[in-house]
Amino acid sequence: MIIDHIGIPVSDLQKSKVFYEKALAPLGISSMMEFDVAVGLGKGGKPDFWIGARKNGGASDPAHVAFVAESRAEVDAFYEAALAAGGKDNGAPGIRVQYHPSYYGAFVFDPDGNNVEAVCHRAEA
Numbered sequence: 001m002i003i004d005h006i007g008i009p010v011s012d013l014q015k016s017k018v019f020y021e022k023a024l025a026p027l028g029i030s031s032m033m034e035f036d037v038a039v040g041l042g043k044g045g046k047p048d049f050w051i052g053a054r055k056n057g058g059a060s061d062p063a064h065v066a067f068v069a070e071s072r073a074e075v076d077a078f079y080e081a082a083l084a085a086g087g088k089d090n091g092a093p094g095i096r097v098q099y100h101p102s103y104y105g106a107f108v109f110d111p112d113g114n115n116v117e118a119v120c121h122r123a124e125a
Helices: 013-027 072-084
Strands: 003-010 030-035 038-043 046-053 064-068 088-095 104-109 115-120
Touching: 003 013, 003 038, 003 115, 013 030, 013 038, 013 046, 030 046, 072 088, 072 104, 072 115
Parallel strands: 003 046, 064 115
Antiparallel strands: 003 064, 030 038, 038 046, 088 104, 104 115
16 A cells, blocks of 8 residues: 545535535445544544645645655655655654644645655654
8 A cells, every 4th residue: 555545625625524424424434533624534443535625715726645654764755855856845754643643744745736745653763
């Protein structure tokens, strides 16, 4: 598995939440995590599919994709390589406790403005 989770922008978060909850229920997928601007859906305890409110109603908000990293060192290496390849910083490597205590991720914008992430869920010293 190379993809940890993906996210897409939606124009009406609550309307889309209701749609996806109903449409994905037969697959055993439900809402698992919710913030003011995003909802994470999944099964087995992990939200793999995210919907997020478009900023200012923009039709061209970026997509989000997070790649699996096996270690925090891989997250760090991804971040440095992505910046060296022309990516723009969108969040240096670090713990993101709002997701869970071991969530270690880094974010960059690709040349088209998409939000690309590498994430490691393992607890490391």
